[in-house]
Amino acid sequence: MRAQRVTALVTKELKKLVREPANLFMALIFPIVMTVAFGAAFGGLGSGSMDATYTVGIVDLDASANPVWAEAFREGISDTGVLIVREYGENETAHADLLQGKINAFVILPEDFGDSVDSFLAHPADPALWINSTLGLAVDQGSMIIGAVVPPLIQQVLAVTLFGEQALTLALPLSIAAPTQVTSSHLSQFDYMAPGLFAFSAIFITMLVAQAFSTEREQGLLRRISMTPTSSSEVIVSQVISNMITGATQTAIVYLFSGLMGFRSQATVAGIAYAFVIILFLVLCNVGFGLITASLVKSSGAATGLSFLFILPQMFLGTFVPNTGGIGRFVPSYYVTDALTSLFLRGAPLSSPVILMDLLVVAVVGVVTMVVGIVVFQRFGGD
Amino acid sequence: MLPQSTGQAISIKNLVKRYEDVTAVDDLSFSVEAGEVFGLLGPNGAGKSTTINILSGLLEPTSGSATVMGFDVQKEPGKVKERIGVCPQEPAFFPYLTGKENVELMGNLQDMPKEKLRERTDWLLDQVGLGEASSRRAGKYSGGMVRRTSLAMALVHDPELAFLDEPTVGLDPQSRRATWGLIEDLKGRGRTVILTTHYIEEAEALSDRVGIIDHGRLIALDTPQALMEEHGAENLEEVFIKLTGRKIREEV
Numbered sequence: 001m002r003a004q005r006v007t008a009l010v011t012k013e014l015k016k017l018v019r020e021p022a023n024l025f026m027a028l029i030f031p032i033v034m035t036v037a038f039g040a041a042f043g044g045l046g047s048g049s050m051d052a053t054y055t056v057g058i059v060d061l062d063a064s065a066n067p068v069w070a071e072a073f074r075e076g077i078s079d080t081g082v083l084i085v086r087e088y089g090e091n092e093t094a095h096a097d098l099l100q101g102k103i104n105a106f107v108i109l110p111e112d113f114g115d116s117v118d119s120f121l122a123h124p125a126d127p128a129l130w131i132n133s134t135l136g137l138a139v140d141q142g143s144m145i146i147g148a149v150v151p152p153l154i155q156q157v158l159a160v161t162l163f164g165e166q167a168l169t170l171a172l173p174l175s176i177a178a179p180t181q182v183t184s185s186h187l188s189q190f191d192y193m194a195p196g197l198f199a200f201s202a203i204f205i206t207m208l209v210a211q212a213f214s215t216e217r218e219q220g221l222l223r224r225i226s227m228t229p230t231s232s233s234e235v236i237v238s239q240v241i242s243n244m245i246t247g248a249t250q251t252a253i254v255y256l257f258s259g260l261m262g263f264r265s266q267a268t269v270a271g272i273a274y275a276f277v278i279i280l281f282l283v284l285c286n287v288g289f290g291l292i293t294a295s296l297v298k299s300s301g302a303a304t305g306l307s308f309l310f311i312l313p314q315m316f317l318g319t320f321v322p323n324t325g326g327i328g329r330f331v332p333s334y335y336v337t338d339a340l341t342s343l344f345l346r347g348a349p350l351s352s353p354v355i356l357m358d359l360l361v362v363a364v365v366g367v368v369t370m371v372v373g374i375v376v377f378q379r380f381g382g383d
Numbered sequence: 384m385l386p387q388s389t390g391q392a393i394s395i396k397n398l399v400k401r402y403e404d405v406t407a408v409d410d411l412s413f414s415v416e417a418g419e420v421f422g423l424l425g426p427n428g429a430g431k432s433t434t435i436n437i438l439s440g441l442l443e444p445t446s447g448s449a450t451v452m453g454f455d456v457q458k459e460p461g462k463v464k465e466r467i468g469v470c471p472q473e474p475a476f477f478p479y480l481t482g483k484e485n486v487e488l489m490g491n492l493q494d495m496p497k498e499k500l501r502e503r504t505d506w507l508l509d510q511v512g513l514g515e516a517s518s519r520r521a522g523k524y525s526g527g528m529v530r531r532t533s534l535a536m537a538l539v540h541d542p543e544l545a546f547l548d549e550p551t552v553g554l555d556p557q558s559r560r561a562t563w564g565l566i567e568d569l570k571g572r573g574r575t576v577i578l579t580t581h582y583i584e585e586a587e588a589l590s591d592r593v594g595i596i597d598h599g600r601l602i603a604l605d606t607p608q609a610l611m612e613e614h615g616a617e618n619l620e621e622v623f624i625k626l627t628g629r630k631i632r633e634e635v
């Protein structure tokens with residue numbers, strides 16, 4: 001394995017990618033078009049989080065003798081003009097509505113809410129006699145705006161409406177709990193599709209590789225290369241490297257454009273790094289599939305057609321196309337989409353077992369496919 | 384096993400290549416001295432390209448053996464490929480690369496030092512008259528330009544032994560002379576050249592020795608002069624007619 005040879009072959013592959021319109025389209029333009037088209041069709045641009053008003057649920061558990069304070073709080077919330085109130089008798093319904101995106105947040109008024117306010121008003125200067133209590137708060141974590149806007153508004157309503165202006169500078173018996181982050185289906189359809197777009201681009205690498213090998217074989221170029229001391233493993237490794245560069249570029253493109261189209265990724269920097277790594281293993285799978293395809297049929301036209309044997313199942317069972325689960329487990333792209341959905345949509349930590357398991361599966365399948373691809377190609381793929 | 388010590392660039396023993404219904408190479412044995420320009424003559428289908436493909440490690444012979452620059456082509460094809468340059472009968476080039484990039488790619492695949500590669504590429508492209516066009520995509524080249532690029536691709540690493548399979552087919556007179564110039568240059572620096580051509584006068588003028596093959600068999604091998612004298616012929620074409628009763632080729 002000589003670095004100079006591999007570098008030269010990788011450079012040649014990348015030049016081909018950039019210079020041949022069909023390849024450029026397949027590898028780089030197509031992911032942009034897909035992401036923008038899906039974002040436009042299914043995204044939540046201009047709706048939801050960008051609204052000027054938010055609906056806030058109030059779960060009134062107040063059992064105090066004096067119900068007037070809970071009522072006043074409700075009115076105070078309505079009076080902000082920014083928040084619309086919906087009332088709930090208990091926690092579960094509010095939680096369910098938040099999950100479904102019917103409300104953007106909800107506040108839980110504790111049992112001793114009214115008593116707490118009364119205790120303050122009776123002894124404003126003597127905190128020892130206050131009944132301290134805490135308001136529960138849950139917000140849709142899908143929207144940073146709601147998370148940023150709703151808690152201060154509630155704080156303000158508490159202060160101004162219940163305790164009077166002067167109370168702003170004082171400590172209060174009532175505090176607001178740290179908001180619970182809830183992922184709601186208020187997320188747009190596009191938010192659910194976006195993780196699948198990452199795998200979607202990479203699976204077409206099967207076709208690029210199948211075409212590369214079959215065309216170069218047809219044009220006598222594999223043979224021309226074999227007139228030099230270059231080994232077939234150097235040729236294959238350079239294909240893997242150039243396609244990994246393509247895959248990484250696609251990942252960056254999809255990330256960038258899905259963000260522009262309104263995808264609200266929860267991923268950390270480490271999560272994004274993970275995305276690149278798992279995509280590189282998916283690329284490895286697809287280079288293997290490409291090699292197998294190019295070995296099974298001789299003409300480049302047939303190779304293009306046959307490559308869909310590997311592309312379509314990965315596309316329909318393993319990307320954003322909804323499927324009933326089960327069967328998806330047979331295609332590598334499923335695990336990529338699964339992991340990226342957990343990371344990007346649910347903000348799952350990298351250490352979660354499912355995320356590590358997905359990476360392991362794609363890595364193992366990638367290596368195995370590649371080995372099979374090399375063996376099959378060396379046996380049947382030459383001229 | 385150094386080529387200098389044996390003085391032999393190529394040594395072929397009882398080489399046979401059989402396809403299902405044809406015997407392309409039939410018990411061929413001969414050797415080529417280092418520093419020779421060796422012409423391989425014969426009609427279409429005689430087995431010239433097949434012989435070259437076996438010698439350059441691309442094709443497994445059915446039986447027999449061959450060494451090139453001291454290395455067995457079957458046992459150590461890698462060693463052989465480091466020492467040879469092949470200009471195939473059908474030029475193969477990367478259409479999306481420029482002429483220059485095609486040549487440089489071959490140099491890189493031969494592990495040439497960068498500086499030397501750059502110099503040699505420029506010089507070669509200039510020699511074959513592609514200086515100007517070398518920055519254009521090879522996919523847009525004419526047939527003759529492609530052939531000249533292919534020659535530069537074969538010679539970029541200044542190989543010890545060059546296989547040139549009909550390098551001048553379809554070239555204009557000026558380009559043919561440029562090709563001859565490159566062959567003279569190789570010969571002048573002690574390189575070995577195996578040349579196949581259908582231009583009889585070209586073979587006569589360039590070759591130190593000529594091997595005539597017909598139906599995969601070697602039917603004559605000597606200097607052009609000796610062959611003509613031996614057969615009382617004016618040129619190599621007549622030699623071939625005397626030997627086989629047929630013309631090498633109906634028309635050149």
Ligand SMILES: Nc1ncnc2c1ncn2[C@@H]1O[C@H](COP(=O)(O)OP(=O)(O)OP(=O)(O)O)[C@@H](O)[C@H]1O
Pocket residue numbers: 402403405406407425426427428429430431432433434472
């Ligand atoms: N892959 C193959 N399968 C079957 N027969 C083949 C194959 N390659 C070559 N042949 C046959 O082997 C014989 C020699 O072919 P070869 O290409 O070596 O001839 P050549 O001397 O180079 O001819 P030309 O002057 O036309 O280039 C021919 O009869 C050809 O049909």
Ligand SMILES: [Mg+2]
Pocket residue numbers: 431432433472548
């Ligand atoms: Mg030939």
